[in-house]
Amino acid sequence: MTETPRTSQLVDPSLLLSLQRMPQQFMAYSPDEDWSGVTNPAARRRLQNRLNQRAYRLRRQGQDKRATQTDGAHIESAGHHHPTPVPTPAKALAHHDSITCGLSELQHLECTFAPPNIHDLMAQFERRAMARYAEGSPKTDLLLNLSRLNVLRAAYQNVVAIGMTVEWMCQDSTISIFSLARPQHGEHSIPQSLQPTPLQRTVPHHPWLDIFPIPQMRDNLIRAGKDLDDDELCHDLTAFWDTRRSNATMLVWGTPWDAENWEITEDFARKWRFFLRGCPEILISTNKWRARRGEKPLLWKRVFGNQ
Structure with missing residues (x-):
């Protein structure tokens, strides 16, 4: 009886094609999360946002792990015979600022209102600011620009606290997840001041408008619609x-989802007064500072x- 050839005997291995996953499939844990072929725009954006959030969390976990390993290796190599020197005040301040002002270390995508070399500008500005601060001679122009850098950092932190990613916020055509569907993680994990209003749920808007920790402010911006020059607002703030x-800018003095840590300048209040109507919280906080x-x-x- 003649043996039937097996498939492996019929096909030349050199002619086999290696099938690989498409880029958008790498973060998908199940076929239901693959947005390839999804024609409904809202459903597709919802899946894309879920995968973007997952990729962001994995990158952060990897960065934290590498930082821990680096610190551990440094401590081990130092040994007991080489005590760590006590940092001078200038070094301590520089170290503190390298943590609190390390915004340029984030992966920063192009935003429509920002120059293409914003990442390099952030790094240069941070070095200048830290050097002046360590010397005890901060300049007024640096202080004003530092306040805008703090607002940009606050925007990044708040958008992540909401459940979105920096990448998602920086894209010009994205829509807030509150307008698409309920966040993938429970809303109980969102700081109270950032939880969505009914207007945020019902009116499609850019996630940039979700970062302010005063609900009425967010509603004022959404209601403005096309009358809002959001590029101009972005520029003034960041x-x-x-x-x-x-x-004309805002200042952030602490945890960015705490409204008591935000302040407005008088020039900003005059220029963007429609944005502030019905928001006594920001006046109280401003006058406190x-x-x-x-x-x-x-x-x-x-x-x-x-x-």
């Missing part, structure tokens, strides 16, 4: 690279007049 900008500096309180009447 354009640390532009030394020609006015004093102004009082600490010995400045006169900001009065709503001076901002809104008789309107």
Whole structure:
């Protein structure tokens, strides 16, 4: 009886093609998460956002693990015969700023309002700011631009706290996950001040508008619709690279999802007053910080007049 040839005997191995997963499939844990071929735009964006969040978390875990291994190797190599020197105040300040101002270490995608070399500008600015701070001679222009760098950092931190990614926020055409569907993780994990309002759920908008920790502020921006020049607002708040900008900006003094850590300048209040209507929290917080500096309180009447 003649033996039937097996498949492996019929096919030349050199002619076999190696099938590989497509890039968008690498983060998918099941076929249901593969957005290839999904024609519904909302469903496709929802799946893309889920995979973007997963990829971001994995990258952060890898960075944390490498940092831990590096620190452990450094301690082990030092041994007991080479005690770590006590840092000087200047070194301690520089180390502190390298942690709190390490925004340029994040993977930064192009934003429509930012120059293409923003990553390099962030690194250069941080070095200048830390050097001036360590010397005890900070310049006023650096302080104003540092406030904008802090707002950019706050935006990044808040968008991640909400459940989105920096990459998602930096893309011009993305829509807030609150407008697409409920966040993939429970909303109980979102800080109270950042939890979505009914308007955020029902009106499609860019995730940039979700980062402010005062609900009425977010609603004011969403209601403005096409009347809002969001590129101009972005520029006022975060354009640390532009030394020609006015004093119309916000300041963040601590945990970015705590509204009490945000402050507005008087120029910002006048320029963007529609954004502040019905938001007494920001006035209270602003005057708290102004009082600490010995400045006169900001009065709503001076901002809104008789309107």
